[in-house]
Amino acid sequence: LSQFYSMVERDPTLMQMMKRDAMTVFAPTNRAFQSFTGNLNVLYHVLPEWVPLDRLDYRLETLANRAVVYITRRKVPTAPYYEVFVNNALILDLRAANHSYRSETNKQQALYIIDDVLVSIPTFGDSDKLGVDGMRVDTWELLLLSHTIYFSFPRARPLRKQVTQQQQESLYRGSGFHTFFLPVEQSFKPRSSLTRLDRVGLEGHIIRNRVLFTACAPYNEPLETLAFGENVKVTITFVTYGTGRDARVYVMSRTALPNARLASGTVIAQIVKANLPVSNGVVHLINRPLVVVDNKIAQALQDDEDGIFSKFYDLIADYGPDFFTALQSGNGPKTLLVPDKTAVSRIQESKYLNDHKKMMEVFRMHLIQESLPIDRIRRSNTGMIGHYATAAPNMFVYFDLQQNKQSHESIVTVEGGGVNATVLLPDITTIDGYIHVIDRVLGLPHMNVREKLETDPMLNLSYELGMLNRFNDQLNKTTRRYTFFVPRDQAWLNWFTKRSSRRLDVFLQHPDKVRTVMERHLIIADRVFRMSDLKSMTPETLILPTTSNSAPLRLRVRLEDRRFFIKWKEGGNWITVFRHDIECTNGIIHVLDEPLMLDSDIPDAASSAAGGHISTSSSTSRASALFVLVAFMRHMLAIRQ
Numbered sequence: 001l002s003q004f005y006s007m008v009e010r011d012p013t014l015m016q017m018m019k020r021d022a023m024t025v026f027a028p029t030n031r032a033f034q035s036f037t038g039n040l041n042v043l044y045h046v047l048p049e050w051v052p053l054d055r056l057d058y059r060l061e062t063l064a065n066r067a068v069v070y071i072t073r074r075k076v077p078t079a080p081y082y083e084v085f086v087n088n089a090l091i092l093d094l095r096a097a098n099h100s101y102r103s104e105t106n107k108q109q110a111l112y113i114i115d116d117v118l119v120s121i122p123t124f125g126d127s128d129k130l131g132v133d134g135m136r137v138d139t140w141e142l143l144l145l146s147h148t149i150y151f152s153f154p155r156a157r158p159l160r161k162q163v164t165q166q167q168q169e170s171l172y173r174g175s176g177f178h179t180f181f182l183p184v185e186q187s188f189k190p191r192s193s194l195t196r197l198d199r200v201g202l203e204g205h206i207i208r209n210r211v212l213f214t215a216c217a218p219y220n221e222p223l224e225t226l227a228f229g230e231n232v233k234v235t236i237t238f239v240t241y242g243t244g245r246d247a248r249v250y251v252m253s254r255t256a257l258p259n260a261r262l263a264s265g266t267v268i269a270q271i272v273k274a275n276l277p278v279s280n281g282v283v284h285l286i287n288r289p290l291v292v293v294d295n296k297i298a299q300a301l302q303d304d305e306d307g308i309f310s311k312f313y314d315l316i317a318d319y320g321p322d323f324f325t326a327l328q329s330g331n332g333p334k335t336l337l338v339p340d341k342t343a344v345s346r347i348q349e350s351k352y353l354n355d356h357k358k359m360m361e362v363f364r365m366h367l368i369q370e371s372l373p374i375d376r377i378r379r380s381n382t383g384m385i386g387h388y389a390t391a392a393p394n395m396f397v398y399f400d401l402q403q404n405k406q407s408h409e410s411i412v413t414v415e416g417g418g419v420n421a422t423v424l425l426p427d428i429t430t431i432d433g434y435i436h437v438i439d440r441v442l443g444l445p446h447m448n449v450r451e452k453l454e455t456d457p458m459l460n461l462s463y464e465l466g467m468l469n470r471f472n473d474q475l476n477k478t479t480r481r482y483t484f485f486v487p488r489d490q491a492w493l494n495w496f497t498k499r500s501s502r503r504l505d506v507f508l509q510h511p512d513k514v515r516t517v518m519e520r521h522l523i524i525a526d527r528v529f530r531m532s533d534l535k536s537m538t539p540e541t542l543i544l545p546t547t548s549n550s551a552p553l554r555l556r557v558r559l560e561d562r563r564f565f566i567k568w569k570e571g572g573n574w575i576t577v578f579r580h581d582i583e584c585t586n587g588i589i590h591v592l593d594e595p596l597m598l599d600s601d602i603p604d605a606a607s608s609a610a611g612g613h614i615s616t617s618s619s620t621s622r623a624s625a626l627f628v629l630v631a632f633m634r635h636m637l638a639i640r641q
Helices: 002-009 012-020 030-034 139-145 157-165 192-196 199-203 297-303 310-319 321-329 341-346 356-365 374-380 449-455 460-468 471-476 489-497 504-508 511-520 531-536 617-640
Strands: 023-028 059-061 068-075 082-086 100-102 108-114 178-183 223-228 233-241 248-256 265-278 281-286 334-339 386-389 396-403 410-416 419-430 433-438 481-487 522-525 553-560 563-568 574-584 587-592
Touching (some): 139 178, 139 281, 157 192, 297 321, 297 334, 310 356, 374 410, 449 460, 449 587, 460 481, 460 489, 471 511, 504 511
Parallel strands (some): 178 281, 334 433
Antiparallel strands (some): 059 068, 233 248, 265 281, 265 419, 396 410, 410 419, 481 522, 574 587
8 A cells, every 4th residue: 555655644634633523444455556546636535524434424525625436236146245436436345445544643543555556536636726626526517617627538629519509418418426427529420329219318328317337337237328218218338358467347228119310229339437436426428329220231331440349340441342332322221141251350360351252251151231220139039049141142140049058048049151150249230231249250260070060959869979989089180171951950850759669768778770870871071061062062073071981972962942952862851951151161961851860870779778788888888878868959949849
């Protein structure tokens, strides 16, 4: 605390008060000063009375001309106690905070060690030059003074002008304790959306009756604004993006039941200057208006300088400008999946970057040519995986609902071109559709065939069957190129359900037969075969090499309504290719709706009643695990039906 104490020593009057009077001091650690830039107001860290921990009230006046600090108590999810914050600073070591001190005149005093410096308004300058009551500035006065030399704020004049024209100054004045989000212009390029902020739009920037600093705000929780009533409902949600020095705080407004001037949907803005305490709450400056949907998708990418979209936009500009031109000129609703900055950074060394044809396919795979909000995906994905055509010819993306193992919350994942991504920020609304921010670049594989088989949620049974007789071991090799036709879990279960004389448990008792069936699905060559390649081949050339011990695979392929179907020579029916062209670093996977199997591949259940045995202990344990997995799969299938 030496840095803070040295500043206290520079104020002789305060030193005398500390010796004789009751008081409470919030003292920042030396580490807190390392990231602090500006002039410290020592008096803003001192209360003119003794306030023990259990009496720290919601709003307390300091020695800095009675400017207030706000106290927030936040429950720790994994512990039976609360964290206590002063503005944006956390009180450290609550046990020590309960200790009471005495002045030389025996007056009680309290010392709270905090992890951040308390920033006051104004941050510098002489208060008597401001024309207001010292440090007790409310939000409207802050807007009025933002252009003066005493505030280093970006341009707030357009907002102030709009508030005045709408005669809504009272929203920012006087009593009450709210959280205000003030859109400011960081450049001299005006935003037309500011002029569309009517009373409801302005109210949609104010969280009522809660003073929320970024360190202790409830993240990912929709919070009611002043514009929350019968006719319109606007909520604001705090979200974080990035880690460490790159961590940034965003807010997302969601409008439901829109009026004539406002469209329903979600708008995201970055907090560019946070945690400005005022007499009627706290102010956060944001880089664009909330509530108002004013951009098309292409413009949103272009305008997001150094934001969440910026690296993907740069990637398009460098490797696929034609895609951006098409995005600008295209008509009709659309949905764009935008990989975040971290995702784009991961592929900077990719061998595909200089392959123009491949990169255009990758970009088009992120574009769905229909309006697709997350709520629609969730509704349509109840009990099944939803697939949607992309702008890439005959390419689909597949949405699924998963459960976060830590928070147990439902999350949306999307798979395309062999890459599985999680939706980080959904439903960013534009004039022509939606943007969903995801954590991977689709279509640029980062897993080999075995890794993809092991991690894909609909290929569990195929992976486990391949483990029975070490079939999967070969799928790690980088010297081979694999084309793997993989039945999805439901395909295996359906095949056995339709054949009462053929049982999956009997199949599992014969690892050698399991391996024979799996080998039939695996093409090994010096190249991979995409479904479009197979479609273009003649029946005479569609004889594909499998393993050395298995007969070649003979197929017929047809394309209908952007879906591929295959007919296996030995089988009689056309099989749907449920997902195709799942790229891996050493091959490609096509997911089938039915396994390439004959009844003769499996012993009759009756003749095997006393029959086959598992040859090794590892196979026995693997088969036992498979029995459990199959039972679980059947249970889930029954629920979905």
